[in-house]
Each structure stands twice: as C-alpha cells, then as structure tokens.
Amino acid sequence: MxxxxxxxxxxDGIRKNKRMYIPYILTCVGMVMMYYIISFLQYSDTxxxxxxxxxxxxxxxLGSWVIAIFACIFLFYTNSFLIRRxxxxxxxxxxxxxxxxxxxxxxxxxxxxxxxxxxxAGLFFGFAFSKLAELGLANMIQQDTNYTLSxxxxxxxxxxxxxxAIFVLLFFNSLRQVRFSSAVSLLKSENVGEKPPKxxxxxxxxxxxxxxxxxxxxxxIEDPISALLxxxxxxxxxxxxxxxxxxxxxxLFCRILQKRKGYYYKPNHFVSVSxxxxxxxxxxxxxxxxxxxATMVLVMISSTTCLYFGCEDSLYSRxxxxxxxxxxxxSAKDMSDENISALxxxxxxxxEDYDIKPDEIFDYRTACIAGLxxxxxxxxxxxxxxxxxxxxxxxxxxxxxxxxxxxxRMMNTSETLKDDEALLYxxxxxxxxxxxxxxxxxxxxxxxxxxxxxxxxDAALSMIPSMFLVVPDIEKTVENFQNIAYDDGSxxxxxRWQYNFDTGLxxxxxxxxxxxxxxxxxxxxxxxxFKIQYIESRAENKDDFYATFGGFLxxxxxxxxxxxxxxxxxxxxxxxxxxxxxxxRFEIMQKVGMTKREIRKSINSQLLTVFFLxxxxxxxxxxxxxxxxxxxxxxxxxxxxTLFAVTTIISFIVFALLYTLVYKITSNAYYNIVSGAKDxx
Amino acid sequence: xxxxEVNGLRKVYSTRFGGNKVExxxxxNFSVExxxxxxIMGESGSGKTTLLxxxxxxxxxxxxxxxxxxxxxxxxxxxxxxxFRRDKLxxxxxxxxxxxxxxxxxxxxxxxxxxxxxxxxxNERLMPIxxxxxxxxxxxxYPYEVSGGQKQRAAVARALITNPKLVxxxxxxxxxxxxxxxxxxxxxCEVNRLVGQTILMVTHSVKAASVANxxxxxxxxxxxxxxxxxxxxxxxxxxxxxxxxxLLATGGDRR
Numbered sequence: 051m052x053x054x055x056x057x058x059x060x061x062d063g064i065r066k067n068k069r070m071y072i073p074y075i076l077t078c079v080g081m082v083m084m085y086y087i088i089s090f091l092q093y094s095d096t097x098x099x100x101x102x103x104x105x106x107x108x109x110x111x112l113g114s115w116v117i118a119i120f121a122c123i124f125l126f127y128t129n130s131f132l133i134r135r136x137x138x139x140x141x142x143x144x145x146x147x148x149x150x151x152x153x154x155x156x157x158x159x160x161x162x163x164x165x166x167x168x169x170x171a172g173l174f175f176g177f178a179f180s181k182l183a184e185l186g187l188a189n190m191i192q193q194d195t196n197y198t199l200s201x202x203x204x205x206x207x208x209x210x211x212x213x214x215a216i217f218v219l220l221f222f223n224s225l226r227q228v229r230f231s232s233a234v235s236l237l238k239s240e241n242v243g244e245k246p247p248k249x250x251x252x253x254x255x256x257x258x259x260x261x262x263x264x265x266x267x268x269x270x271i272e273d274p275i276s277a278l279l280x281x282x283x284x285x286x287x288x289x290x291x292x293x294x295x296x297x298x299x300x301x302l303f304c305r306i307l308q309k310r311k312g313y314y315y316k317p318n319h320f321v322s323v324s325x326x327x328x329x330x331x332x333x334x335x336x337x338x339x340x341x342x343x344a345t346m347v348l349v350m351i352s353s354t355t356c357l358y359f360g361c362e363d364s365l366y367s368r369x370x371x372x373x374x375x376x377x378x379x380x381s382a383k384d385m386s387d388e389n390i391s392a393l394x395x396x397x398x399x400x401x402e403d404y405d406i407k408p409d410e411i412f413d414y415r416t417a418c419i420a421g422l423x424x425x426x427x428x429x430x431x432x433x434x435x436x437x438x439x440x441x442x443x444x445x446x447x448x449x450x451x452x453x454x455x456x457x458x459r460m461m462n463t464s465e466t467l468k469d470d471e472a473l474l475y476x477x478x479x480x481x482x483x484x485x486x487x488x489x490x491x492x493x494x495x496x497x498x499x500x501x502x503x504x505x506x507x508d509a510a511l512s513m514i515p516s517m518f519l520v521v522p523d524i525e526k527t528v529e530n531f532q533n534i535a536y537d538d539g540s541x542x543x544x545x546r547w548q549y550n551f552d553t554g555l556x557x558x559x560x561x562x563x564x565x566x567x568x569x570x571x572x573x574x575x576x577x578x579x580f581k582i583q584y585i586e587s588r589a590e591n592k593d594d595f596y597a598t599f600g601g602f603l604x605x606x607x608x609x610x611x612x613x614x615x616x617x618x619x620x621x622x623x624x625x626x627x628x629x630x631x632x633x634x635r636f637e638i639m640q641k642v643g644m645t646k647r648e649i650r651k652s653i654n655s656q657l658l659t660v661f662f663l664x665x666x667x668x669x670x671x672x673x674x675x676x677x678x679x680x681x682x683x684x685x686x687x688x689x690x691x692t693l694f695a696v697t698t699i700i701s702f703i704v705f706a707l708l709y710t711l712v713y714k715i716t717s718n719a720y721y722n723i724v725s726g727a728k729d730x731x
Numbered sequence: 732x733x734x735x736e737v738n739g740l741r742k743v744y745s746t747r748f749g750g751n752k753v754e755x756x757x758x759x760n761f762s763v764e765x766x767x768x769x770x771i772m773g774e775s776g777s778g779k780t781t782l783l784x785x786x787x788x789x790x791x792x793x794x795x796x797x798x799x800x801x802x803x804x805x806x807x808x809x810x811x812x813x814x815f816r817r818d819k820l821x822x823x824x825x826x827x828x829x830x831x832x833x834x835x836x837x838x839x840x841x842x843x844x845x846x847x848x849x850x851x852x853x854n855e856r857l858m859p860i861x862x863x864x865x866x867x868x869x870x871x872x873y874p875y876e877v878s879g880g881q882k883q884r885a886a887v888a889r890a891l892i893t894n895p896k897l898v899x900x901x902x903x904x905x906x907x908x909x910x911x912x913x914x915x916x917x918x919x920c921e922v923n924r925l926v927g928q929t930i931l932m933v934t935h936s937v938k939a940a941s942v943a944n945x946x947x948x949x950x951x952x953x954x955x956x957x958x959x960x961x962x963x964x965x966x967x968x969x970x971x972x973x974x975x976x977x978l979l980a981t982g983g984d985r986r
Contacts, residue, residue, distance in 0.1 A: 311850040315849070317845050317847060320840075320845075324837065327832075328832040635832065638829075638830055640813065641824075642822065642828075642842050642889070643814065643816045643817025643820075643842050644813060644817075644845055645813035645814060646813070648813075648845060
C-alpha cells in the first residue's frame with residue numbers, strides 16, 4: 051500500500067465529518083490553551099514575586115489539577131460521540147476487506163492529526179493569551195511586570211505530557227470499541243441508538259443521600275476550623291452526588307413523569323419527556339458537569355469579590371486602630387500600673403512631635419488563655435484534656451481576663467465587682483450559664499453580661515470564639531493560672547498590654563510615626579519590663595492586603611473564565627450534535643402531522659429543561675454552600691454576612707444573564723439545524 | 732363518490748441556478764373512490780415519488796389541482812398543512828419512520844397526542860387495531876427491539892389510528908422480506924375490505940400491486956395506463972400487470 055494511504059484516509063475521515071470534528075478539535079484546542087495558561091502562571095516569575103505568591107501558586111496548582119481532570123473527562127465524553135458516528139464508516143472499511151489492524155492504523159493517524167492540531171493551536175493561543183493573563187494579574191494587584199513575551203518550558207512540558215497521555219488513552223479507547231465489535235454491529239451502531247436506560251433506583255437514591263449529607267455538613271458546621279476540614283469532603287460529595295442525581299435521578303424522574311399518563315400524553319410533554327429520557331444517561335453527565343462548573347464559578351466569583359470588597363473591613367478588624375502597640379509580659383507584677391504608666395509616657399514622648407488627636411485610645415491589659423469549655427467548666431491544661439471528649443473545635447474558646455479598672459476607664463463606666471464576680475462578653479457565640487469555673491484556677495459568678503467591648507484584633511484574628519471576663523484583681527487571677535504551664539515551666543497564660551490609637555494623620559505621616567516608634571524601641575532598651583513588643587501600622591499594611599485580596603479576585607476571575615468557557619463549550623457542543631441527531635426525528639414528526647409551531651414549542655420546552663436544570667442545581671448548591679463559605683471567609687477576618695450575600699446574589703444574577711445569552715445563541719443554532727430538515731419524504 | 736381528484740397536475744424542478752428545468756410530472760389526471768385500494772406503478776424516475784409528495788402535501792405542484800375530501804391541497808395555507816395532514820392522511824413509509832425514543836405504543840399514539848386526545852380514548856382506539864395487526868404483545872417494546880415486519884405493522888397502526896380519509900403508502904414492502912411483505916399486503920387487503928379504508932400505494936413490486944383493486948401506471952410524468960381488477964384473482968391480476976410492464980418497457984423503446 052502507498053505510504054500516504056492511512057494518513058489520507060484519516061484526514062478525509064475528519065474532513066468529511068467536520069460538523070462533528072470541528073467542535074471536538076476546538077474543545078481540545080481550548081483545553082490545551084487553558085491548561086497551558088494556568089500552568090504558565092504557576093511557573094511565572096511575576097507570580098513568584100507577588101506577595102502571597104505561595105497561596106496563589108498552590109491555588110493555581112489546584113486549578114491546574116482541576117483542569118487536567120476535567121479535560122480528561124470532557125474529552126472522553128466528546129470523543130464517545132465521534133466514535134459512534136465513525137463506526138459506520140469503519141464498519142464499511144471492515145466489510146470491504148480492511149482488517150482490524152488497518153482500521154487501528156486509521157484511528158492512530160486520526161488521533162495523531164487531531165493531537166497535533168490541538169497541541170499546536172492550543173499552545174499558540176496559550177502563548178498569546180498567557181501574557182495578557184499575566185499583565186492582568188500584575189495590574190489588578192498594582193505591581194509592575196515587564197512586557198516581554200515569555201514562554202514557560204515547564205508549562206509546555208506539563209501540557210505536552212498531560213495531553214499526550216489523554217490522547218493515547220482516547221486512542222486505546224477507540225481501538226477497544228472497534229476491536230470488540232463485529233463488522234455488522236459497527237455498520238449498524240449508529241442506528242441502534244442508545245437503549246433508554248432503566249431508571250436505576252439505587253444510584254438515584256444514593257445520589258440524593260450523598261447530596262443531602264453534603265448539604266447537611268455545609269449547613270450544620272459552626273466554626274471555621276471544621277469548615278476548613280470538611281470543605282473538601284463536602285465538595286467531593288457534592289460533585290459525586292450531582293453526577294449520580296443527574297445521571298440516574300433524572301432518568302427516574304422522567305420515568306415517573308411517563309407513568310403519569312395525564313401529564314405525559316400532552317403534545318408539549320410527549321416529545322420532550324421521551325427524548326430527554328432517551329438521552330438522559332449521556333446528557334446527565336454533561337448536565338452534571340455544567341452544573342458543577344457553574345457552581346464553582348459562582349462560589350469563586352462570589353467569595354473572591356466579597357474578599358476584595360471586604361478588604362477594608364478585614365483590614366480594620368485586623369488593625370483596629372491606625373497604630374497598634376502590643377506588649378507582652380512575663381508576670382502579672384510586670385504589668386503593674388506604674389510600669390504601664392512608664393511605657394505610656396514613652397509613647398507619648400515620641401508622639402508629641404506629631405500633631406495628633408489621640409482619638410479613642412484602646413489602652414488595656416489582658417491575660418489570655420485557651421481552654422476547652424464543657425457546660426460551665428473550663429480545662430486549660432492540655433495534659434488534663436481528654437481528647438476523646440473533644441467533639442469539635444467549636445468547644446474551644448479563647449479566654450481574655452481584663453482588669454476592672456481598665457474596663458471602667460475604657461468604657462467610661464463605674465462597675466464594681468466582688469472578689470469572685472466577673473463581667474462577661476462573648477464574642478462569636480453564646481453562653482447561658484451563671485457561673486464559669488476554671489479547673490484548678492478558681493471560678494467566677496457572672497454578675498452581668500455585657501453586650502459590647504472594644505474590637506480587638508486578637509479576637510478577630512482567632513478562628514475560635516472568644517470570652518472576655520472582666521475581673522476585679524488581675525494579679526490574683528493570673529496567679530491562679532501559674533501552675534498551668536508548658537513543659538519548660540513558662541506559663542500558658544499570655545499577659546499583655548495593648549495601646550492602640552488613631553492619629554488623624556495622612557498615610558505618609560502615619561508610616562513616619564510608625565518608623566519612629568520602631569526606632570525608639572530599637573535605640574532604647576526597655577526590655578527590663580516587657581518580654582517582647584510589637585508595633586503595627588494599618589497604613590503600612592494596607593497595600594499588602596489589597597495585593598493579596600486582589601490576587602485572589604484575579605484568580606477567581608481567571609478560573610471562572612476557564613470554567614465558563616468549558617461550560618459553554620459543553621452546552622454548545624451538546625446542542626449542535628443533538629441537533630443533527632434530532633433533525634431526522636423532527637422530520638418524521640412533521641410527516642406524521644406535527645406543525646412547525648408545535649415543533650418549536652416542543653424544542654423550547656426541552657431546551658428550557660435541559661438548560662436551566664444545571665442553573666437551578668448550581669443555585670441550590672450555592673445556597674447550601676453559603677454558610678460554610680461564610681465560615682471560611684471568617685479566616686480572612688471577614689464577618690460581613692450582608693456583603694457576602696450581596697456579592698453572591700449579584701454573581702448569580704450576572705451568571706444567569708450570561709447563561710441565558712448562551713441559551714439564546716445555542717437554541718437558535720439548534721433550531722436552525724433541526725428545522726433545516728426539508729419538507730420532503 | 733371520489734375522495735381524491737387529481738387534475739392536470741404538473742411539477743417542474745429547476746436545478747440549483749435555475750438553468751435546466753426538469754419536468755417530473757407533465758399532466759396527471761386520476762381520481763380515487765371511497766373504499767378503493769389503488770396501486771401506482773412506474774419505473775424509477777417516472778415521477779411516482781414526486782406525485783406522492785404532492786398528494787401528501789409535503790411538496791407543492793407547479794400547476795393543477797389535488798382535491799382531497801373537498802379541500803384543494805394546492806391552495807391550502809402553509810400553517811394549516813400539518814394539521815390537515817394529521818387529520819385526513821395516514822402514512823406508511825418504506826423505512827417505517829418510527830422514532831427510537833418512543834415505545835411502539837407511543838409511536839402509534841403520536842398523531843393522536845398531537846391532536847390532543849386523552850389517553851383513555853387513544854387506548855380504546857389502539858386495542859382493536861393492535862389486535863387486528865397482531866402487535867398487542869409488542870406495544871411496550873422499542874422499535875429497535877422488533878423485526879422489520881413488526882415495525883411496518885406498527886407504522887400501519889400509526890397510520891390507521893387517526894381514522895384517516897386516505898392512507899398513503901410509499902413502497903411499504905420495500906424494506907421487508909417476502910414473508911413479511913405477504914403478511915403486510917394481506918393486512919392492507921383486510922383493512923381495505925373490512926373497514927373500507929381507502930388506500931393509495933406507490934410501489935414497483937408487481938406482487939404488491941397485484942393485491943390492489945386498480946393499478947395505475949405512470950410513465951414520463953403521465954398516467955399511461957390503468958388496469959381494473961374486475962373479477963380477477965390476485966394471480967390473474969399479477970399476470971396482467973407483468974404483461975403491461977413488459978409492454979410498457981418495449982413500447983417505451985419504440986417511442
């Protein structure tokens with residue numbers, strides 16, 4: 051046989067079936083491009099020098115895995131359409147005397163051609179758009195980058211390996227399908243059609259159970275730590291559950307509809323329900339993918355925009371005042387009133403050069419320890435802790451003891467307390483007992499619940515709920531905790547004095563003051579009093595915050611574009627390929643007496659269901675994901691539920707509009723194909 | 732009383748750029764009486780399919796009129812064509828045209844569902860027809876699970892269930908083996924004789940044509956000849972048709 055025989059046959063095969071192959075090749079090109087871009091960003095110098103590049107890199111790494119797995123599933127899915135259509139042609143070759151080996155060669159060449167086109171075009175577009183992506187990233191977080199076009203060989207290597215492997219698998223899959231079928235079955239395969247799947251009760255119910263469990267987890271989780279632990283489990287459960295429900299559950303649902311004769315035998319339900327059940331098994335996977343993608347897009351966009359717009363909030367709760375000073379002490383004696391006064395006057399010496407109005411100074415001492423709360427008993431010593439009792443992290447609290455004097459001074463009150471009494475303020479939780487007792491460290495009667503205490507960065511930073519106890523004698527209280535110590539004998543209880551104030555200065559002056567305070571402590575050693583001392587300036591950290599949160603938003607947008615692109619491709623491809631299949635069916639229906647209007651109506655009802663099922667699914671997922679994501683956002687000091695609700699709702703509306711647009715376009719394409727069936731027998 | 736009257740029917744196809752014109756039907760005139768079973772025969776390219784398409788209102792004629800049950804098909808509005816087809820006509824196709832997405836039962840119901848009938852009524856209509864056609868056992872199966880002959884019987888049931896004025900059959904035995912063909916033709920005769928169903932069948936099988944009451948021969952876009960059965964048996968009619976076809980073939984050469 052001539053040398054170019056097989057390549058030519060393979061090429062002709064692709065050319066003649068271009069209606070089917072062009073979307074497939076486009077899909078491959080798109081997947082290669084997306085994968086390249088994301089791995090390019092992962093290895094990009096620009097990203098490495100970003101603040102928080104570690105987080106961004108690991109997120110990109112996760113993203114590249116998601117795309118890789120997704121590409122694999124999706125290409126198999128689309129490839130199965132192709133093979134079905136090609137089987138007839140291959141069967142003919144087989145009957146005309148071509149062996150399975152020869153057909154294998156044709157398939158090999160076909161795979162090679164498609165792989166070559168996809169990788170070449172995909173990488174080309176990848177190079178072109180990766181720079182754009184990089185510039186966008188640098189721009190969003192206000193950092194400079196060079197404008198030279200760069201190519202990442204690591205990323206190319208990864209892309210080639212991944213897609214090489216996928217194409218090899220696809221080839222073997224096609225080969226397997228040809229190998230195990232006889233010539234006759236190959237010839238007929240297109241006509242056989244898929245058997246309408248039997249409604250699988252087991253899988254359908256399993257899917258609903260898994261989904262329900264995931265929803266339950268998402269709703270019932272109360273604290274951020276558990277949220278973080280359970281989040282990925284919940285995500286996987288939702289993915290699995292969605293696939294099962296869409297694949298098996300939807301068939302079940304259609305079967306039930308079919309049983310209801312009054313509903314089923316109506317002109318607009320009859321055709322759409324039967325054709326949905328006919329291809330739901332195959333459709334289900336596609337719909338589930340679209341649903342999952344839509345959910346991911348919505349979750350990413352809503353949470354990252356929330357982070358971005360909540361940046362200021364987060365900054366303020368992390369740095370309650372413009373200048374925040376924090377001193378740690380070794381013993382309760384060290385933080386006596388005299389010592390604190392000395393420290394305070396040091397600060398005032400530095401700040402008097404600046405024209406500042408010391409507005410609302412936070413000036414208070416605390417003693418802080420973590421403990422496990424059971425009913426009204428607290429165990430702070432980890433060596434006594436019974437870990438088997440520890441149901442969840444939600445029982446762990448941070449306890450802050452505050453001297454009554456400091457409290458009265460700050461809040462302008464004149465509370466009085468007896469020796470064993472305390473005022474209680476609970477942050478991010480409730481506490482309804484009358485007393486609280488610390489094992490081996492005394493107990494307090496709660497004289498009064500107070501509903502407000504100054505915002506503290508510390509409590510905001512901590513992921514666990516906090517309790518503030520205003521106590522009459524801090525020295526005595528601390529003494530009681532002396533025995534609760536680390537192995538090296540140092541106390542577990544943390545002693546500190548905070549002095550936070552607003553300056554009313556502009557940004558440059560604030561940073562200047564901050565630097566002067568820093569240098570004061572470098573030059574003047576006051577370490578006789580305190581163990582360690584921190585100074586933090588809100589102005590100085592603002593850029594960092596915006597860099598990090600802007601980076602997150604950018605990543606969210608990039609991944610969303612990728613996923614939306616993929617979802618649109620799935621929808622479009624599905625509609626087009628189904629349009630060709632349905633053409634013949636609608637032709638028959640027209641012959642039997644269906645009017646064009648009825649056809650249009652039936653198509654609409656079918657498309658509406660198929661299209662908006664994933665959107666509804668995504669909306670449901672999003673609604674249930676809301677509480678758990680909100681908990682996760684707490685870790686970024688974001689407690690503004692309203693903001694998150696607003697960004698979520700806006701994201702959903704924008705996405706729904708975009709989705710409807712895609713629906714309009716593809717349904718027109720579909721209708722044109724279907725009604726292109728000429729009026730003839 | 733005639734149910735179908737075809738007068739001076741002409742159909743001209745133009746090639747894509749309007750250059751060459753092909754006259755598929757020149758001047759076709761005939762009528763079909765209520766309760767008749769008419770077969771139309773002709774060679775490939777004689778215009779049979781064009782004629783059937785026009786009768787089925789799937790195609791428009793260039794000149795002439797087709798009057799079905801008092802309505803002129805050539806003047807009927809596009810929007811009501813489908814409904815007209817659904818109410819007045821039943822179709823049996825060579826390649827069955829059953830939908831794989833429906834069970835046999837649902838395939839048969841399709842025209843009735845489109846007409847908005849209730850399930851109860853549809854079921855009542857189906858049962859006697861299914862029993863007569865011998866497909867009662869197959870109703871829950873899908874088209875690809877049954878044989879060709881069974882598919883065609885299902886298609887006949889679909890054509891009959893609307894009680895159409897006229898059943899149009901396009902090469903109904905074309906995709907069947909001889910045994911299944913014989914069974915199908917027997918069914919056609921039964922339906923024609925027992926129920927009085929009017930049937931118009933296009934075929935090029937002598938065997939199929941020989942069960943009809945009357946056979947029309949089309950050649951070069953015109954009705955060339957016709958044979959009435961009279962008192963002939965199927966065998967005798969078969970012989971006559973064969974003779975006519977031979978004559979047509981040789982006569983055609985002379986012209």
